[in-house]
Amino acid sequence: MTRSSVAQNTAVLLIHCPDQRGIVASVTRFLDENNGNVIYLDQHVDIALDMFFMRVEFELDDFQVPVEKFHDYFDTLVGQRYNMTFTVHFSTHIPRMALFVSKMSHCLYDILYRKEAGEWNVEIPVIISNHENLRRVADNFGIPFEYIPITKDNKEEQEKRQIELLKKHDIDFMVLARYMQILSPSFIQTFPSKIINIHHSFLPAFVGARPYHAAHDRGVKIIGATSHYVTDELDAGPIIEQDIEHVSHKDTVQDLIRKGKDVEKIVLSRAIRSHLERKLLVYKNKTIIFD
Amino acid sequence: MTRSSVAQNTAVLLIHCPDQRGIVASVTRFLDENNGNVIYLDQHVDIALDMFFMRVEFELDDFQVPVEKFHDYFDTLVGQRYNMTFTVHFSTHIPRMALFVSKMSHCLYDILYRKEAGEWNVEIPVIISNHENLRRVADNFGIPFEYIPITKDNKEEQEKRQIELLKKHDIDFMVLARYMQILSPSFIQTFPSKIINIHHSFLPAFVGARPYHAAHDRGVKIIGATSHYVTDELDAGPIIEQDIEHVSHKDTVQDLIRKGKDVEKIVLSRAIRSHLERKLLVYKNKTIIFD
Amino acid sequence: MTRSSVAQNTAVLLIHCPDQRGIVASVTRFLDENNGNVIYLDQHVDIALDMFFMRVEFELDDFQVPVEKFHDYFDTLVGQRYNMTFTVHFSTHIPRMALFVSKMSHCLYDILYRKEAGEWNVEIPVIISNHENLRRVADNFGIPFEYIPITKDNKEEQEKRQIELLKKHDIDFMVLARYMQILSPSFIQTFPSKIINIHHSFLPAFVGARPYHAAHDRGVKIIGATSHYVTDELDAGPIIEQDIEHVSHKDTVQDLIRKGKDVEKIVLSRAIRSHLERKLLVYKNKTIIFD
Amino acid sequence: MTRSSVAQNTAVLLIHCPDQRGIVASVTRFLDENNGNVIYLDQHVDIALDMFFMRVEFELDDFQVPVEKFHDYFDTLVGQRYNMTFTVHFSTHIPRMALFVSKMSHCLYDILYRKEAGEWNVEIPVIISNHENLRRVADNFGIPFEYIPITKDNKEEQEKRQIELLKKHDIDFMVLARYMQILSPSFIQTFPSKIINIHHSFLPAFVGARPYHAAHDRGVKIIGATSHYVTDELDAGPIIEQDIEHVSHKDTVQDLIRKGKDVEKIVLSRAIRSHLERKLLVYKNKTIIFD
Incomplete structure (x- = not known):
């Protein structure tokens, strides 16, 4: 059962293109002919959009196309024929995730314990916060903590510092773990489909600030949480998990906030896991999740 | 265990008033001194509103206050002292429920089978519909079916016919079981907290028409259903169940509609049950549900 | 979007075999080369068992292999090479389902309303019962109702009558919709993976009779329902839905029974749907469900 | 809204006795006459057992019975009349909870973060473990960690050490947060209804060791977790949360273990909260939970 071991050497190929006959056959033939054993294959056709989506995970051990030439070969031999958009991810690269936090610790602990317990294969090179409160938590887990306070006046400048930090740490994506600041459009556009947020309502209900207060006012019988990629429009990005x-x-209201925390942390951690395992594809402001 | 038999003779008292010391003691002393054995007592204090809510169910067998004088005695001896608003409901009265339907049968079947199977203690004297489609279902269950088609031009007149029918059948409350017409404000005001609707989304998300289409467009990962009392504002009345x-x-979208039906029928039937068992209190556009 | 219309002409191929390199490529190449457009493809590798499972749905309109020769061609050209076990199902055949009931109507109504509303593509040629109670329901839906009472003494003989009826009506599979009789091993072996039962507990808890009483005695905080294929061992067959x-x-206990009914009917109907859509594969007393 | 503030001075009275007329009236009259304002009152009658259960929370600020005399007065004036069993808990006493852990950290982190974040009003004077693995976590939260390894040979002796530690730290109750040792009957009997365990299955399914392996073997479609009080019989104590x-x-199996952890930690923390808030009553191996 070496295939499930951490050390396995695999690649994930994420594809989308207009739906046509023979795509699965072409892709799997390419992998098969080059000795790439398919471990998982998930495929989805959106009939309304006439679009095809696929995730293929395959073993690299005997694969005859060199990793660094995969993109070029696959594009030439398969991709262009079907007008594919695709990305390929190799298991040898461990994703590098930055965390943004403010004062609340429930999501932060849930994330850090999972990394510590070996549940995720991820690097967390930096935690960025606009408050000092959670420095001790970062210290306990041995992760650098950067205090970057934000005011109306310094926001632009501080976001530049943040971006520098993210580049310095070679970050692949970032997670807003109840970070209570709205990022500027220019920041967001720097990281398309690379910023995961947790919003404390079942979107699209209760967009914006103080959703539990709004939920209490409305007298709802369910509360929820939504993890999504951040886009320019507030709380309107592609939904990952709810x-x-x-x-x-x-x-x-205090009970809603307390009960909500338990949902938030689980929903955020599930979204991170899907992202880490490359089971997520974003298309036209929606996600396809290959579970 | 005669207490749980259908034939038991009980009363339910629903109370709300400003919170004060000694309310529970006063109410239960009144019942106790008159030989009214308390079967269930649920009480809730809304600290933010400083309001007290209570549901008491008690046996009438040895109760020394005549049923027809209960309201007067209780008001004089207890209610006025605490500035109470209260209603009392006797198990000898079987609630009379009217159903409004259009073309979809899932909620209708779920309701009629429960009555037939003896799950609810309710009379259904009439089913009103703006389409003929479900007449056969009504016939099979032996319930009068009134076809009252609605157009923009005849709405006012037809609502008058509906109200006449409801009065003729001495209706206590009515259920919109996926009735696809918006009731006029004057109709709604005739029956305050007496019209239960099922809306096919987790309100307040996706108010109004075609919520499943809107949910699909937004790419949500959960869909829902909401039963609520109808008020003037569309889909904004007190929520009963979600x-x-x-x-x-x-x-x-078709899958969402199909999956949604299973949630709708269960959520609507739960709301009807709470209403029938007098477990519901409405205050300031919210419900208190004593379960 | 004609592909989603009811009239579409498709086939579903269900396969399992020892896991090997190139299976997906071989199957999809076969379909592609014969102009069979793949609509859905789901695949699963059970790493512990080293087994491969696949469901492929493809269009038959331009498919060049005649339907009656599909099994032979596919077996020769693909199946034998990988030591495959497979079945193929054509959308032109509407599955024929028999219902077994006793006295409780909740599952029966849930099933019959779905057929009537067009939610399922199924024929129900006969309802068999050991009680007369639900004859009226069958009559209302226009389905033949066969009363076959069972006693300890006549069981063997009556099961023969049942089997004759099932054969006469050319039944593909049957559903025990709260049928309160235990089928004999010989009956069960006549219909392997063709009898769906609903058990009123979250199996394997509370196998056997009166599970709600047992659940109440144990003081559980959740109750459940389990749909499964019937095998010789009581309540131990492959689980489909829970x-x-x-x-x-x-x-x-009465509340558990009442609440449980709502779970039972939904869980049973979901299982029937998966079976009808050929999304189920049984292997070593477990199900693979391609959703 | 001072009533909801942490500093409020309240008492919780938990009562059970044979059901009789007038209990609620008597209890609330006693409190009312002594200026004890009732904040919450929940009552339950088990009709099958003919037993009455009640939880009353009341303010002590103006209460005229001295705290140290409450038990005596209430017993004499109310309790004996109804043959009551009762306990009273004052908000001035902060419960002291010991944690038992082994190697897995998910429940431990979930508990410690809640205390740190102020979600619970609890003292945790000691963490006891049969492994050294989680000492660092205890250190980071500043809680004494006692390593008490258990073997077949030293179990009796080590349990004595544990009991000494628990007494030294004046523990009110203890939580087995995935502690992978079975406690001896004599240990258990020392702390009746004072040991909360989390079992990683929806009991009574999969009692004992390796429940996720058993669940995987059986092919279930749901997994679960159960928090319960520990009694002599393995995994058979009163269920608190599931x-x-x-x-x-x-x-x-690894996925089940991973997914199960998220359920385990939430279910355990909910049980601890109910215990801390004195919302739990145990009677005849079941719990009454006043929520």
Whole structure:
């Protein structure tokens, strides 16, 4: 069962293109002919959009196309024929994730414990915060903590510092683990489909600030949390994961906040896992999740 | 265990008033002194509103206050002292429920089978519809079916016919079981907290028409249904029950509609049950549900 | 979007075999070379068992292999090479399902309404019952109802009558919709992986009779329902679907039974749907469900 | 809204007795006459057992019975009349909880972060473990960590050390946060209804060791977790909380273990919260949970 071992040497190919006959046959033939054993294959056709989406995971051990030439070969021999957009990810590269936090610790702990327990294959080179509160947590897990306070006046300048830090640490993607600042459009555009946020409502209900207060005012019987990629429009990016918790008239706003935290941390961690395992594809502001 | 038999003779008292010391003691002393054995007592204090809510169910067998004088005695001896608003409901009265339907049968079947199977203690004297499609279902269950088609031009007149029918059948409350017409404000005001609707989204997300289409467009990962009392503002009345189902990118709009039906019927039937068992109190556009 | 129309002419191919390199490529190449456009492809490798499972749905309109020769051609050209076990199902054949019921109507209504509403593509030629209670329901839906009472003494003989009826009606599979009789081993062996049962607990908890009583005695906080294929061992067949409902100390056994019914009917109907859409594969007493 | 502040001075009274007329009236009259304002009152009658259960929370600020005399007064004036069993808990006493852990950190982190974040009002004077692995976590949260390795030969002696430690730290109750040792009957009997365990299955399914392996073998579609009080019989004590997660044929045993951890930690933390807030009553191997 070496195939499931951490040390396995695999690649994930994520593809989308207009739907046509023979795509699966062409892709799998290419891999097969070059001795790339397919481990997982998931495929989805969106009939309304007439689009084809695929995730293929295959073993590299006997694969005859050199890793550095894969993109070129596959594009020439298969991709161009079907007008494919594709990315390929090799298991030898461990994704590098930055965390943004403010004062609340529930998501941060949930993320850091998973890394520490070996649940995820990820590097966390830096935690960035606009408050000092969680420095001790970062210290305990041995992760550099960068305090970058934000005011209306210094936001542009501080975001530049943040971007420098992210580049210096060679970050692949970042997670806003209840980071209570709205990122500027220019920051967001620097990292398309690379910023995962957790919003504390079942979107599109209760966009914006203080969703639990709004939920309490409306008298809802369920609360929820939504992880999504950040786009220019507030809380309107592609949804990755959602889940809910039942509540009642007995629950105060404080109870909603408390119960909501348990949903938030699980929903955010599931989204991170999908992203890390390359099971996510974004197309036209929606996600395809190959589970 | 005669107490749980259908034939038991009980009353339910629903109370709300400003919170004060000694309310529970006063109410239960009144019942106790008159030989009214308390079966269930649920109480809730909304600390933010400083309001007290209570549901008491008690046995009438040895109760020394005559049923027809209960309201007067209780008001004089307890209610006025605490500035209470209260209603009392006797198990000898079987609630009379009217159903409004259009073309879809899933909620209708779910309701009618429960009555037939003896799950609910309810009379259904009439089913009103703006389409003929479900007449056969009504016939099979032996319930009068009234076809009242609605157009822009005849709406006012037809609502008058509906109200006449509801009064003729001495209806206590009505259920919109996927009735695809918006009731006029004057109709709604005739029946405050007496019209239960099922909306096919987790409100407040996707108010109004075609919520599953909107949910699909937004790419949500959960869909839901909401039962609520109808008020003047569309889909904004007090929420009674909500539940959800997980969906994925694989689900087309038609899949969402299909999966949603299973949630809708359960959520609507739960709301009807709470209403029938007098477990519901409405205050300031929210519900208190004593379960 | 004609592909999603009811009239579409498709086939579903269900395969399992020892895992080897190139299976997906071989199967899709075969379909592609014969102009069979793949609509859905789901594949699963069970690494522990070293087994490969696949479901492929493809269009038959331009497919160059005649339907009646598909099995032979595919077996010769692909199947034997990989030591495949496979079945193929054509959309032109509408599955024929028999229902077995006793006295409770909740599952029966849920099934019949779905057929009537066009949710499923299925024929229901006969309902068999050991009680007369639900004859009226069958009549209302226009389905022949066969009353076959079972006693200890007549069981063998009556099962023969049942089997004759099933053969006469050319049944593809049957559903025990809360049928309160245990089928004999010989009956069960006549229909391997063709009898779907709903058990009113989250198996393997509370096997056998009166699971809600047992659940109440144990003081569980969740109840559940399990749909599974019937095998010789009681309540031990391959599980298709399971779901649960939360309960509390307030719930009596009668409440558990009532709440459980809502889970039972949904869980059974989901299992029937998976079976009807050929999304189910049984291997070594487990199911693979391609959703 | 001072009533919800942490500093509020309240008492919780937990009562059970044979059901009789007038209990609620008597209890609330006693509190009312002594200026004890009732904040919450929950009551439950188990009709099958003919038993009455109640939880009352009331303010002590103006209460005229001295705290140290409450038990005596209440017993004499109310309790004996109804043959009550009761306990009273004052908010001035912060519960002291010991944690038992082995190697897995998910429950431990979930508990410690909640205390650190102020979600619970609890003292954790000691963490006891049969392995050294989690000492660093305890150190980071500043909680004494006692390493007490267990072998077949030293179990009796080491349990004595554990009991000494628990007494030295004046522990009110303890939590087995995935502690992988079975406690001896004599240990358990020393702490009746004071040991909370988390079992990694939806009990009574999969009692004992390796429940995820058993669940995988059986091919279940849901996994779960159960928190319960520990009694002499393995995994058979009163159930406090249960929840589940859906799984599929794609999930390996390792996936079940991983997904299960998220359920385990939430289910355990909910049970601890109920215990801390004195919302739990144990009677005849079941729990009544006043939520």
